Each structure stands twice: as structure tokens, then as C-alpha cells.
Amino acid sequence: MTTAQFDCQYCTASLLGKKYVLKDDNAYCVSCYDRIFSNYCEECKEPIESYCKDLCYKGLHWHERCFNCAKCNHSLVEKPFAAKNERLLCSECYSNECSSKCFHCKKTIMPGSRKMEFKGHSWHETCFVCEYCRQPIGTKPLISKDSGNYCVPCFEKEFAHYCSFCKKVITSGGITxxxxxxxxxxxxxxxxxxxxxxxxFMSRDDYPFCLDCYNHHYAKKCAACSKPITGLRGAKFICFQDRQWHSECFNCRKCSVSLVGEGFLTQNQEIFCRKCGSGVDTDI
Known part of the structure; x- marks a missing residue:
């Protein structure tokens, strides 16, 4: 390069005896180079001059002094880091902020460690244990009771009821x-x-029956409508001698007035109010 040619490509000032920067085979004085080509730091928004180290990540740039964890402000230079919501975080801060917390000990479940999940919560593998024997449950079958988790043998030993029919353990639900x-x-x-x-359902001699079976085999029939009398849901019925009536069916055979709580007369298996029965020969 001749003396005449050894000038700044931008301002044409002589570069003889001065610091300069080569870019694309062109020489620039430091001032012009910084003004034209410097990237701007994402942290301090100042240009990253040619004498500074320019750290780049995904098209963004930082001064070396500005390349720090967004939470603890420790330097990330030559250290592992991760990005979340356009923030750079060191490994420890990222784990504390983004990793699951153990439902038992409340500590962070660090990336790479084994995590157990159950009913929307997470545990360290060593914290996910049977409430009774305190042994890790892992992926073995478990049963939950009163916010605690139990391995099947311990649950059966401590809490289980046995079905009156099949004699096997009732692990959940069930009826009495x-x-x-x-x-x-x-x-x-x-x-x-x-x-x-x-x-x-209804019961007979300590055995349960559906309504159809109970009505077919055991239920008394209403003397008026001939339908079964079950007494379900508090329904009332009337008994007289060897006959029964639904409460709503216990009416005068002639005028249909209700005889519930009233005096009545009978004739040939029919019932009458006193007024209607007074003109007929009655049993009582």
C-alpha cells in the first residue's frame, strides 16, 4: 500500500503512524470504524468499540462486562447459560426459576435428575415415598389416602376393608x-x-334387591290400584286387617274423598266414608 493509498477509507485521513482497522481489505481509522461498524450492546445500549470484545448470541451483542445473568448479575462469560423470555440466566437461576419444585421438600428438582409426577405435583425420586414404610414408590402401584401416598402392601395392612362378597381388598370407593x-x-x-x-333398592332378610325383584317377590299390593307398596322415600301407606293401601289410594269407593285419618266403613272389601256408607249394610 503506497503512502497516498494509506488513508482511511471513510474520512480519507492519513493512517500513517496511527491505529487502524482492516475490513473487507479496506483500512479505517478507529473512530470511523467504530462509528460505522460497531454493534450496540443489548445491556448498556452503547456501541461495542473495536478494542472491546464483542460477545454474540442469536444475533444479539454484548460487551464482555455486560454479558451477565439477568437475575443474579454474575458473569456468563465462558459459563453455561440459558435464555427465558429474552433474558439470559445462569444455570442455577434458570433451574430455580424454571424447574419444578418438589411437593415434599419444596426444593428445586434440578434438570437431569429423575422426577416423579402424580396428581399434578412433582417429587424428587427420593422424596416420593410410602407414608408408612418410607420406601421409594417409584413406578410401583400406589393408593392415596388423606393426602398421603401408600404402596399397596402398606395400604392393605393399615387401611383396607375386604369386600363382603368377593373377600378381596377394596382400594377405592366401595359402599356399605x-x-x-x-x-x-x-x-x-x-x-x-x-x-x-x-x-x-330394598332389602329382605339382610339381602339387597332391585325394586323390580323386590316388588315381584315380596312387596304388598295396594288393595285399590294393585301396584306394589314399597315405602320408598318416606311414602306412607295404610294397613287394615290383611289389606294395604297407598296413602293416596285410601279413598271412599263412592265419592273418592280421602279417608286418611278419618273414620270409614267397609262392605264386601270396599271402603266408604261415613256419609256414603250410612246407606249401605257395612261390616263395621
Missing amino acids: FRNQPWHKECFLCSGCRKELCEEE
């Missing part, structure tokens, strides 16, 4: 009949064997 526990799927009609857990 005559102070005895049953699996829902084992609580069946003693007549037709259909499940009763979601059905209304």
Missing part, C-alpha cells in the same frame, strides 16, 4: 350395606344380579 363393605361392582341384586350402586 348393613355395616359391611362391598365393591361397587360386587353389590348386586340378590334376584337378577344387576349392579345396585346407582340404583334404588
Whole structure:
């Protein structure tokens, strides 16, 4: 390069005896180079001069002194880091902010360590233990009770009831009949064997029956309408001698007035109010 040529490409000032920067085979004085080509620091927003180290990540630039964790402000130069919501975080801050917390010890579950998840919560593997024997549950079957988790053997030993029908452990749900526990799927009609857990039912001699079976085999029939009298949901009925009536069916045979709580007369299996019965020969 001749003396005439050894000038700044931008301001044409002589570069002889001065510091300069080469870019694309062109020489620039330091002042022009910094003004034209310097990147701006994401942290301090100042240009990164040619004498400074320019640290670049995903197209963004920082001074070396500005390349720090957004939370603890420790330098990230030559250290592992991660980005979240356009912030740079050191490994420890990223773990504390982004990693799951153990439901038992409340400490961070560090990336790379084994995490157990159950019912929307996370545990360290060593914290996810049976409440009774304190042994890690891992991926073995478990049963929850009163906010605690139990391995199956411990649950059966401490809490389980045994079904009155199949004699096996009831691990969840179940119903009680005559102070005895049953699996829902084992609580069946003693007549037709259909499940009763979601059905209304009656009992006879300590055995449960669906309404159809009970009405067919055991229910008394109303002397007026001939339909079964079950007494379900507090329904009232009237008994007289060897006959029964639904409360709403216990009416005068002639005028249909209700005879519930009233005096009445009978004739040939029919019942009458006193007024209507006074003109006929009656039994009482």
C-alpha cells in the first residue's frame, strides 16, 4: 500500500503512524470504524468499540462486562447459560426459576435428575415415598389416602376393608350395606344380579334387591290400584286387617274423598266414608 493509498477509507485521513482497522481489505481509522461498524450492546445500549470484545448470541451483542445473568448479575462469560423470555440466566437461576419444585421438600428438582409426577405435583425420586414404610414408590402401584401416598402392601395392612362378597381388598370407593363393605361392582341384586350402586333398592332378610325383584317377590299390593307398596322415600301407606293401601289410594269407593285419618266403613272389601256408607249394610 503506497503512502497516498494509506488513508482511511471513510474520512480519507492519513493512517500513517496511527491505529487502524482492516475490513473487507479496506483500512479505517478507529473512530470511523467504530462509528460505522460497531454493534450496540443489548445491556448498556452503547456501541461495542473495536478494542472491546464483542460477545454474540442469536444475533444479539454484548460487551464482555455486560454479558451477565439477568437475575443474579454474575458473569456468563465462558459459563453455561440459558435464555427465558429474552433474558439470559445462569444455570442455577434458570433451574430455580424454571424447574419444578418438589411437593415434599419444596426444593428445586434440578434438570437431569429423575422426577416423579402424580396428581399434578412433582417429587424428587427420593422424596416420593410410602407414608408408612418410607420406601421409594417409584413406578410401583400406589393408593392415596388423606393426602398421603401408600404402596399397596402398606395400604392393605393399615387401611383396607375386604369386600363382603368377593373377600378381596377394596382400594377405592366401595359402599356399605348393613355395616359391611362391598365393591361397587360386587353389590348386586340378590334376584337378577344387576349392579345396585346407582340404583334404588330394598332389602329382605339382610339381602339387597332391585325394586323390580323386590316388588315381584315380596312387596304388598295396594288393595285399590294393585301396584306394589314399597315405602320408598318416606311414602306412607295404610294397613287394615290383611289389606294395604297407598296413602293416596285410601279413598271412599263412592265419592273418592280421602279417608286418611278419618273414620270409614267397609262392605264386601270396599271402603266408604261415613256419609256414603250410612246407606249401605257395612261390616263395621
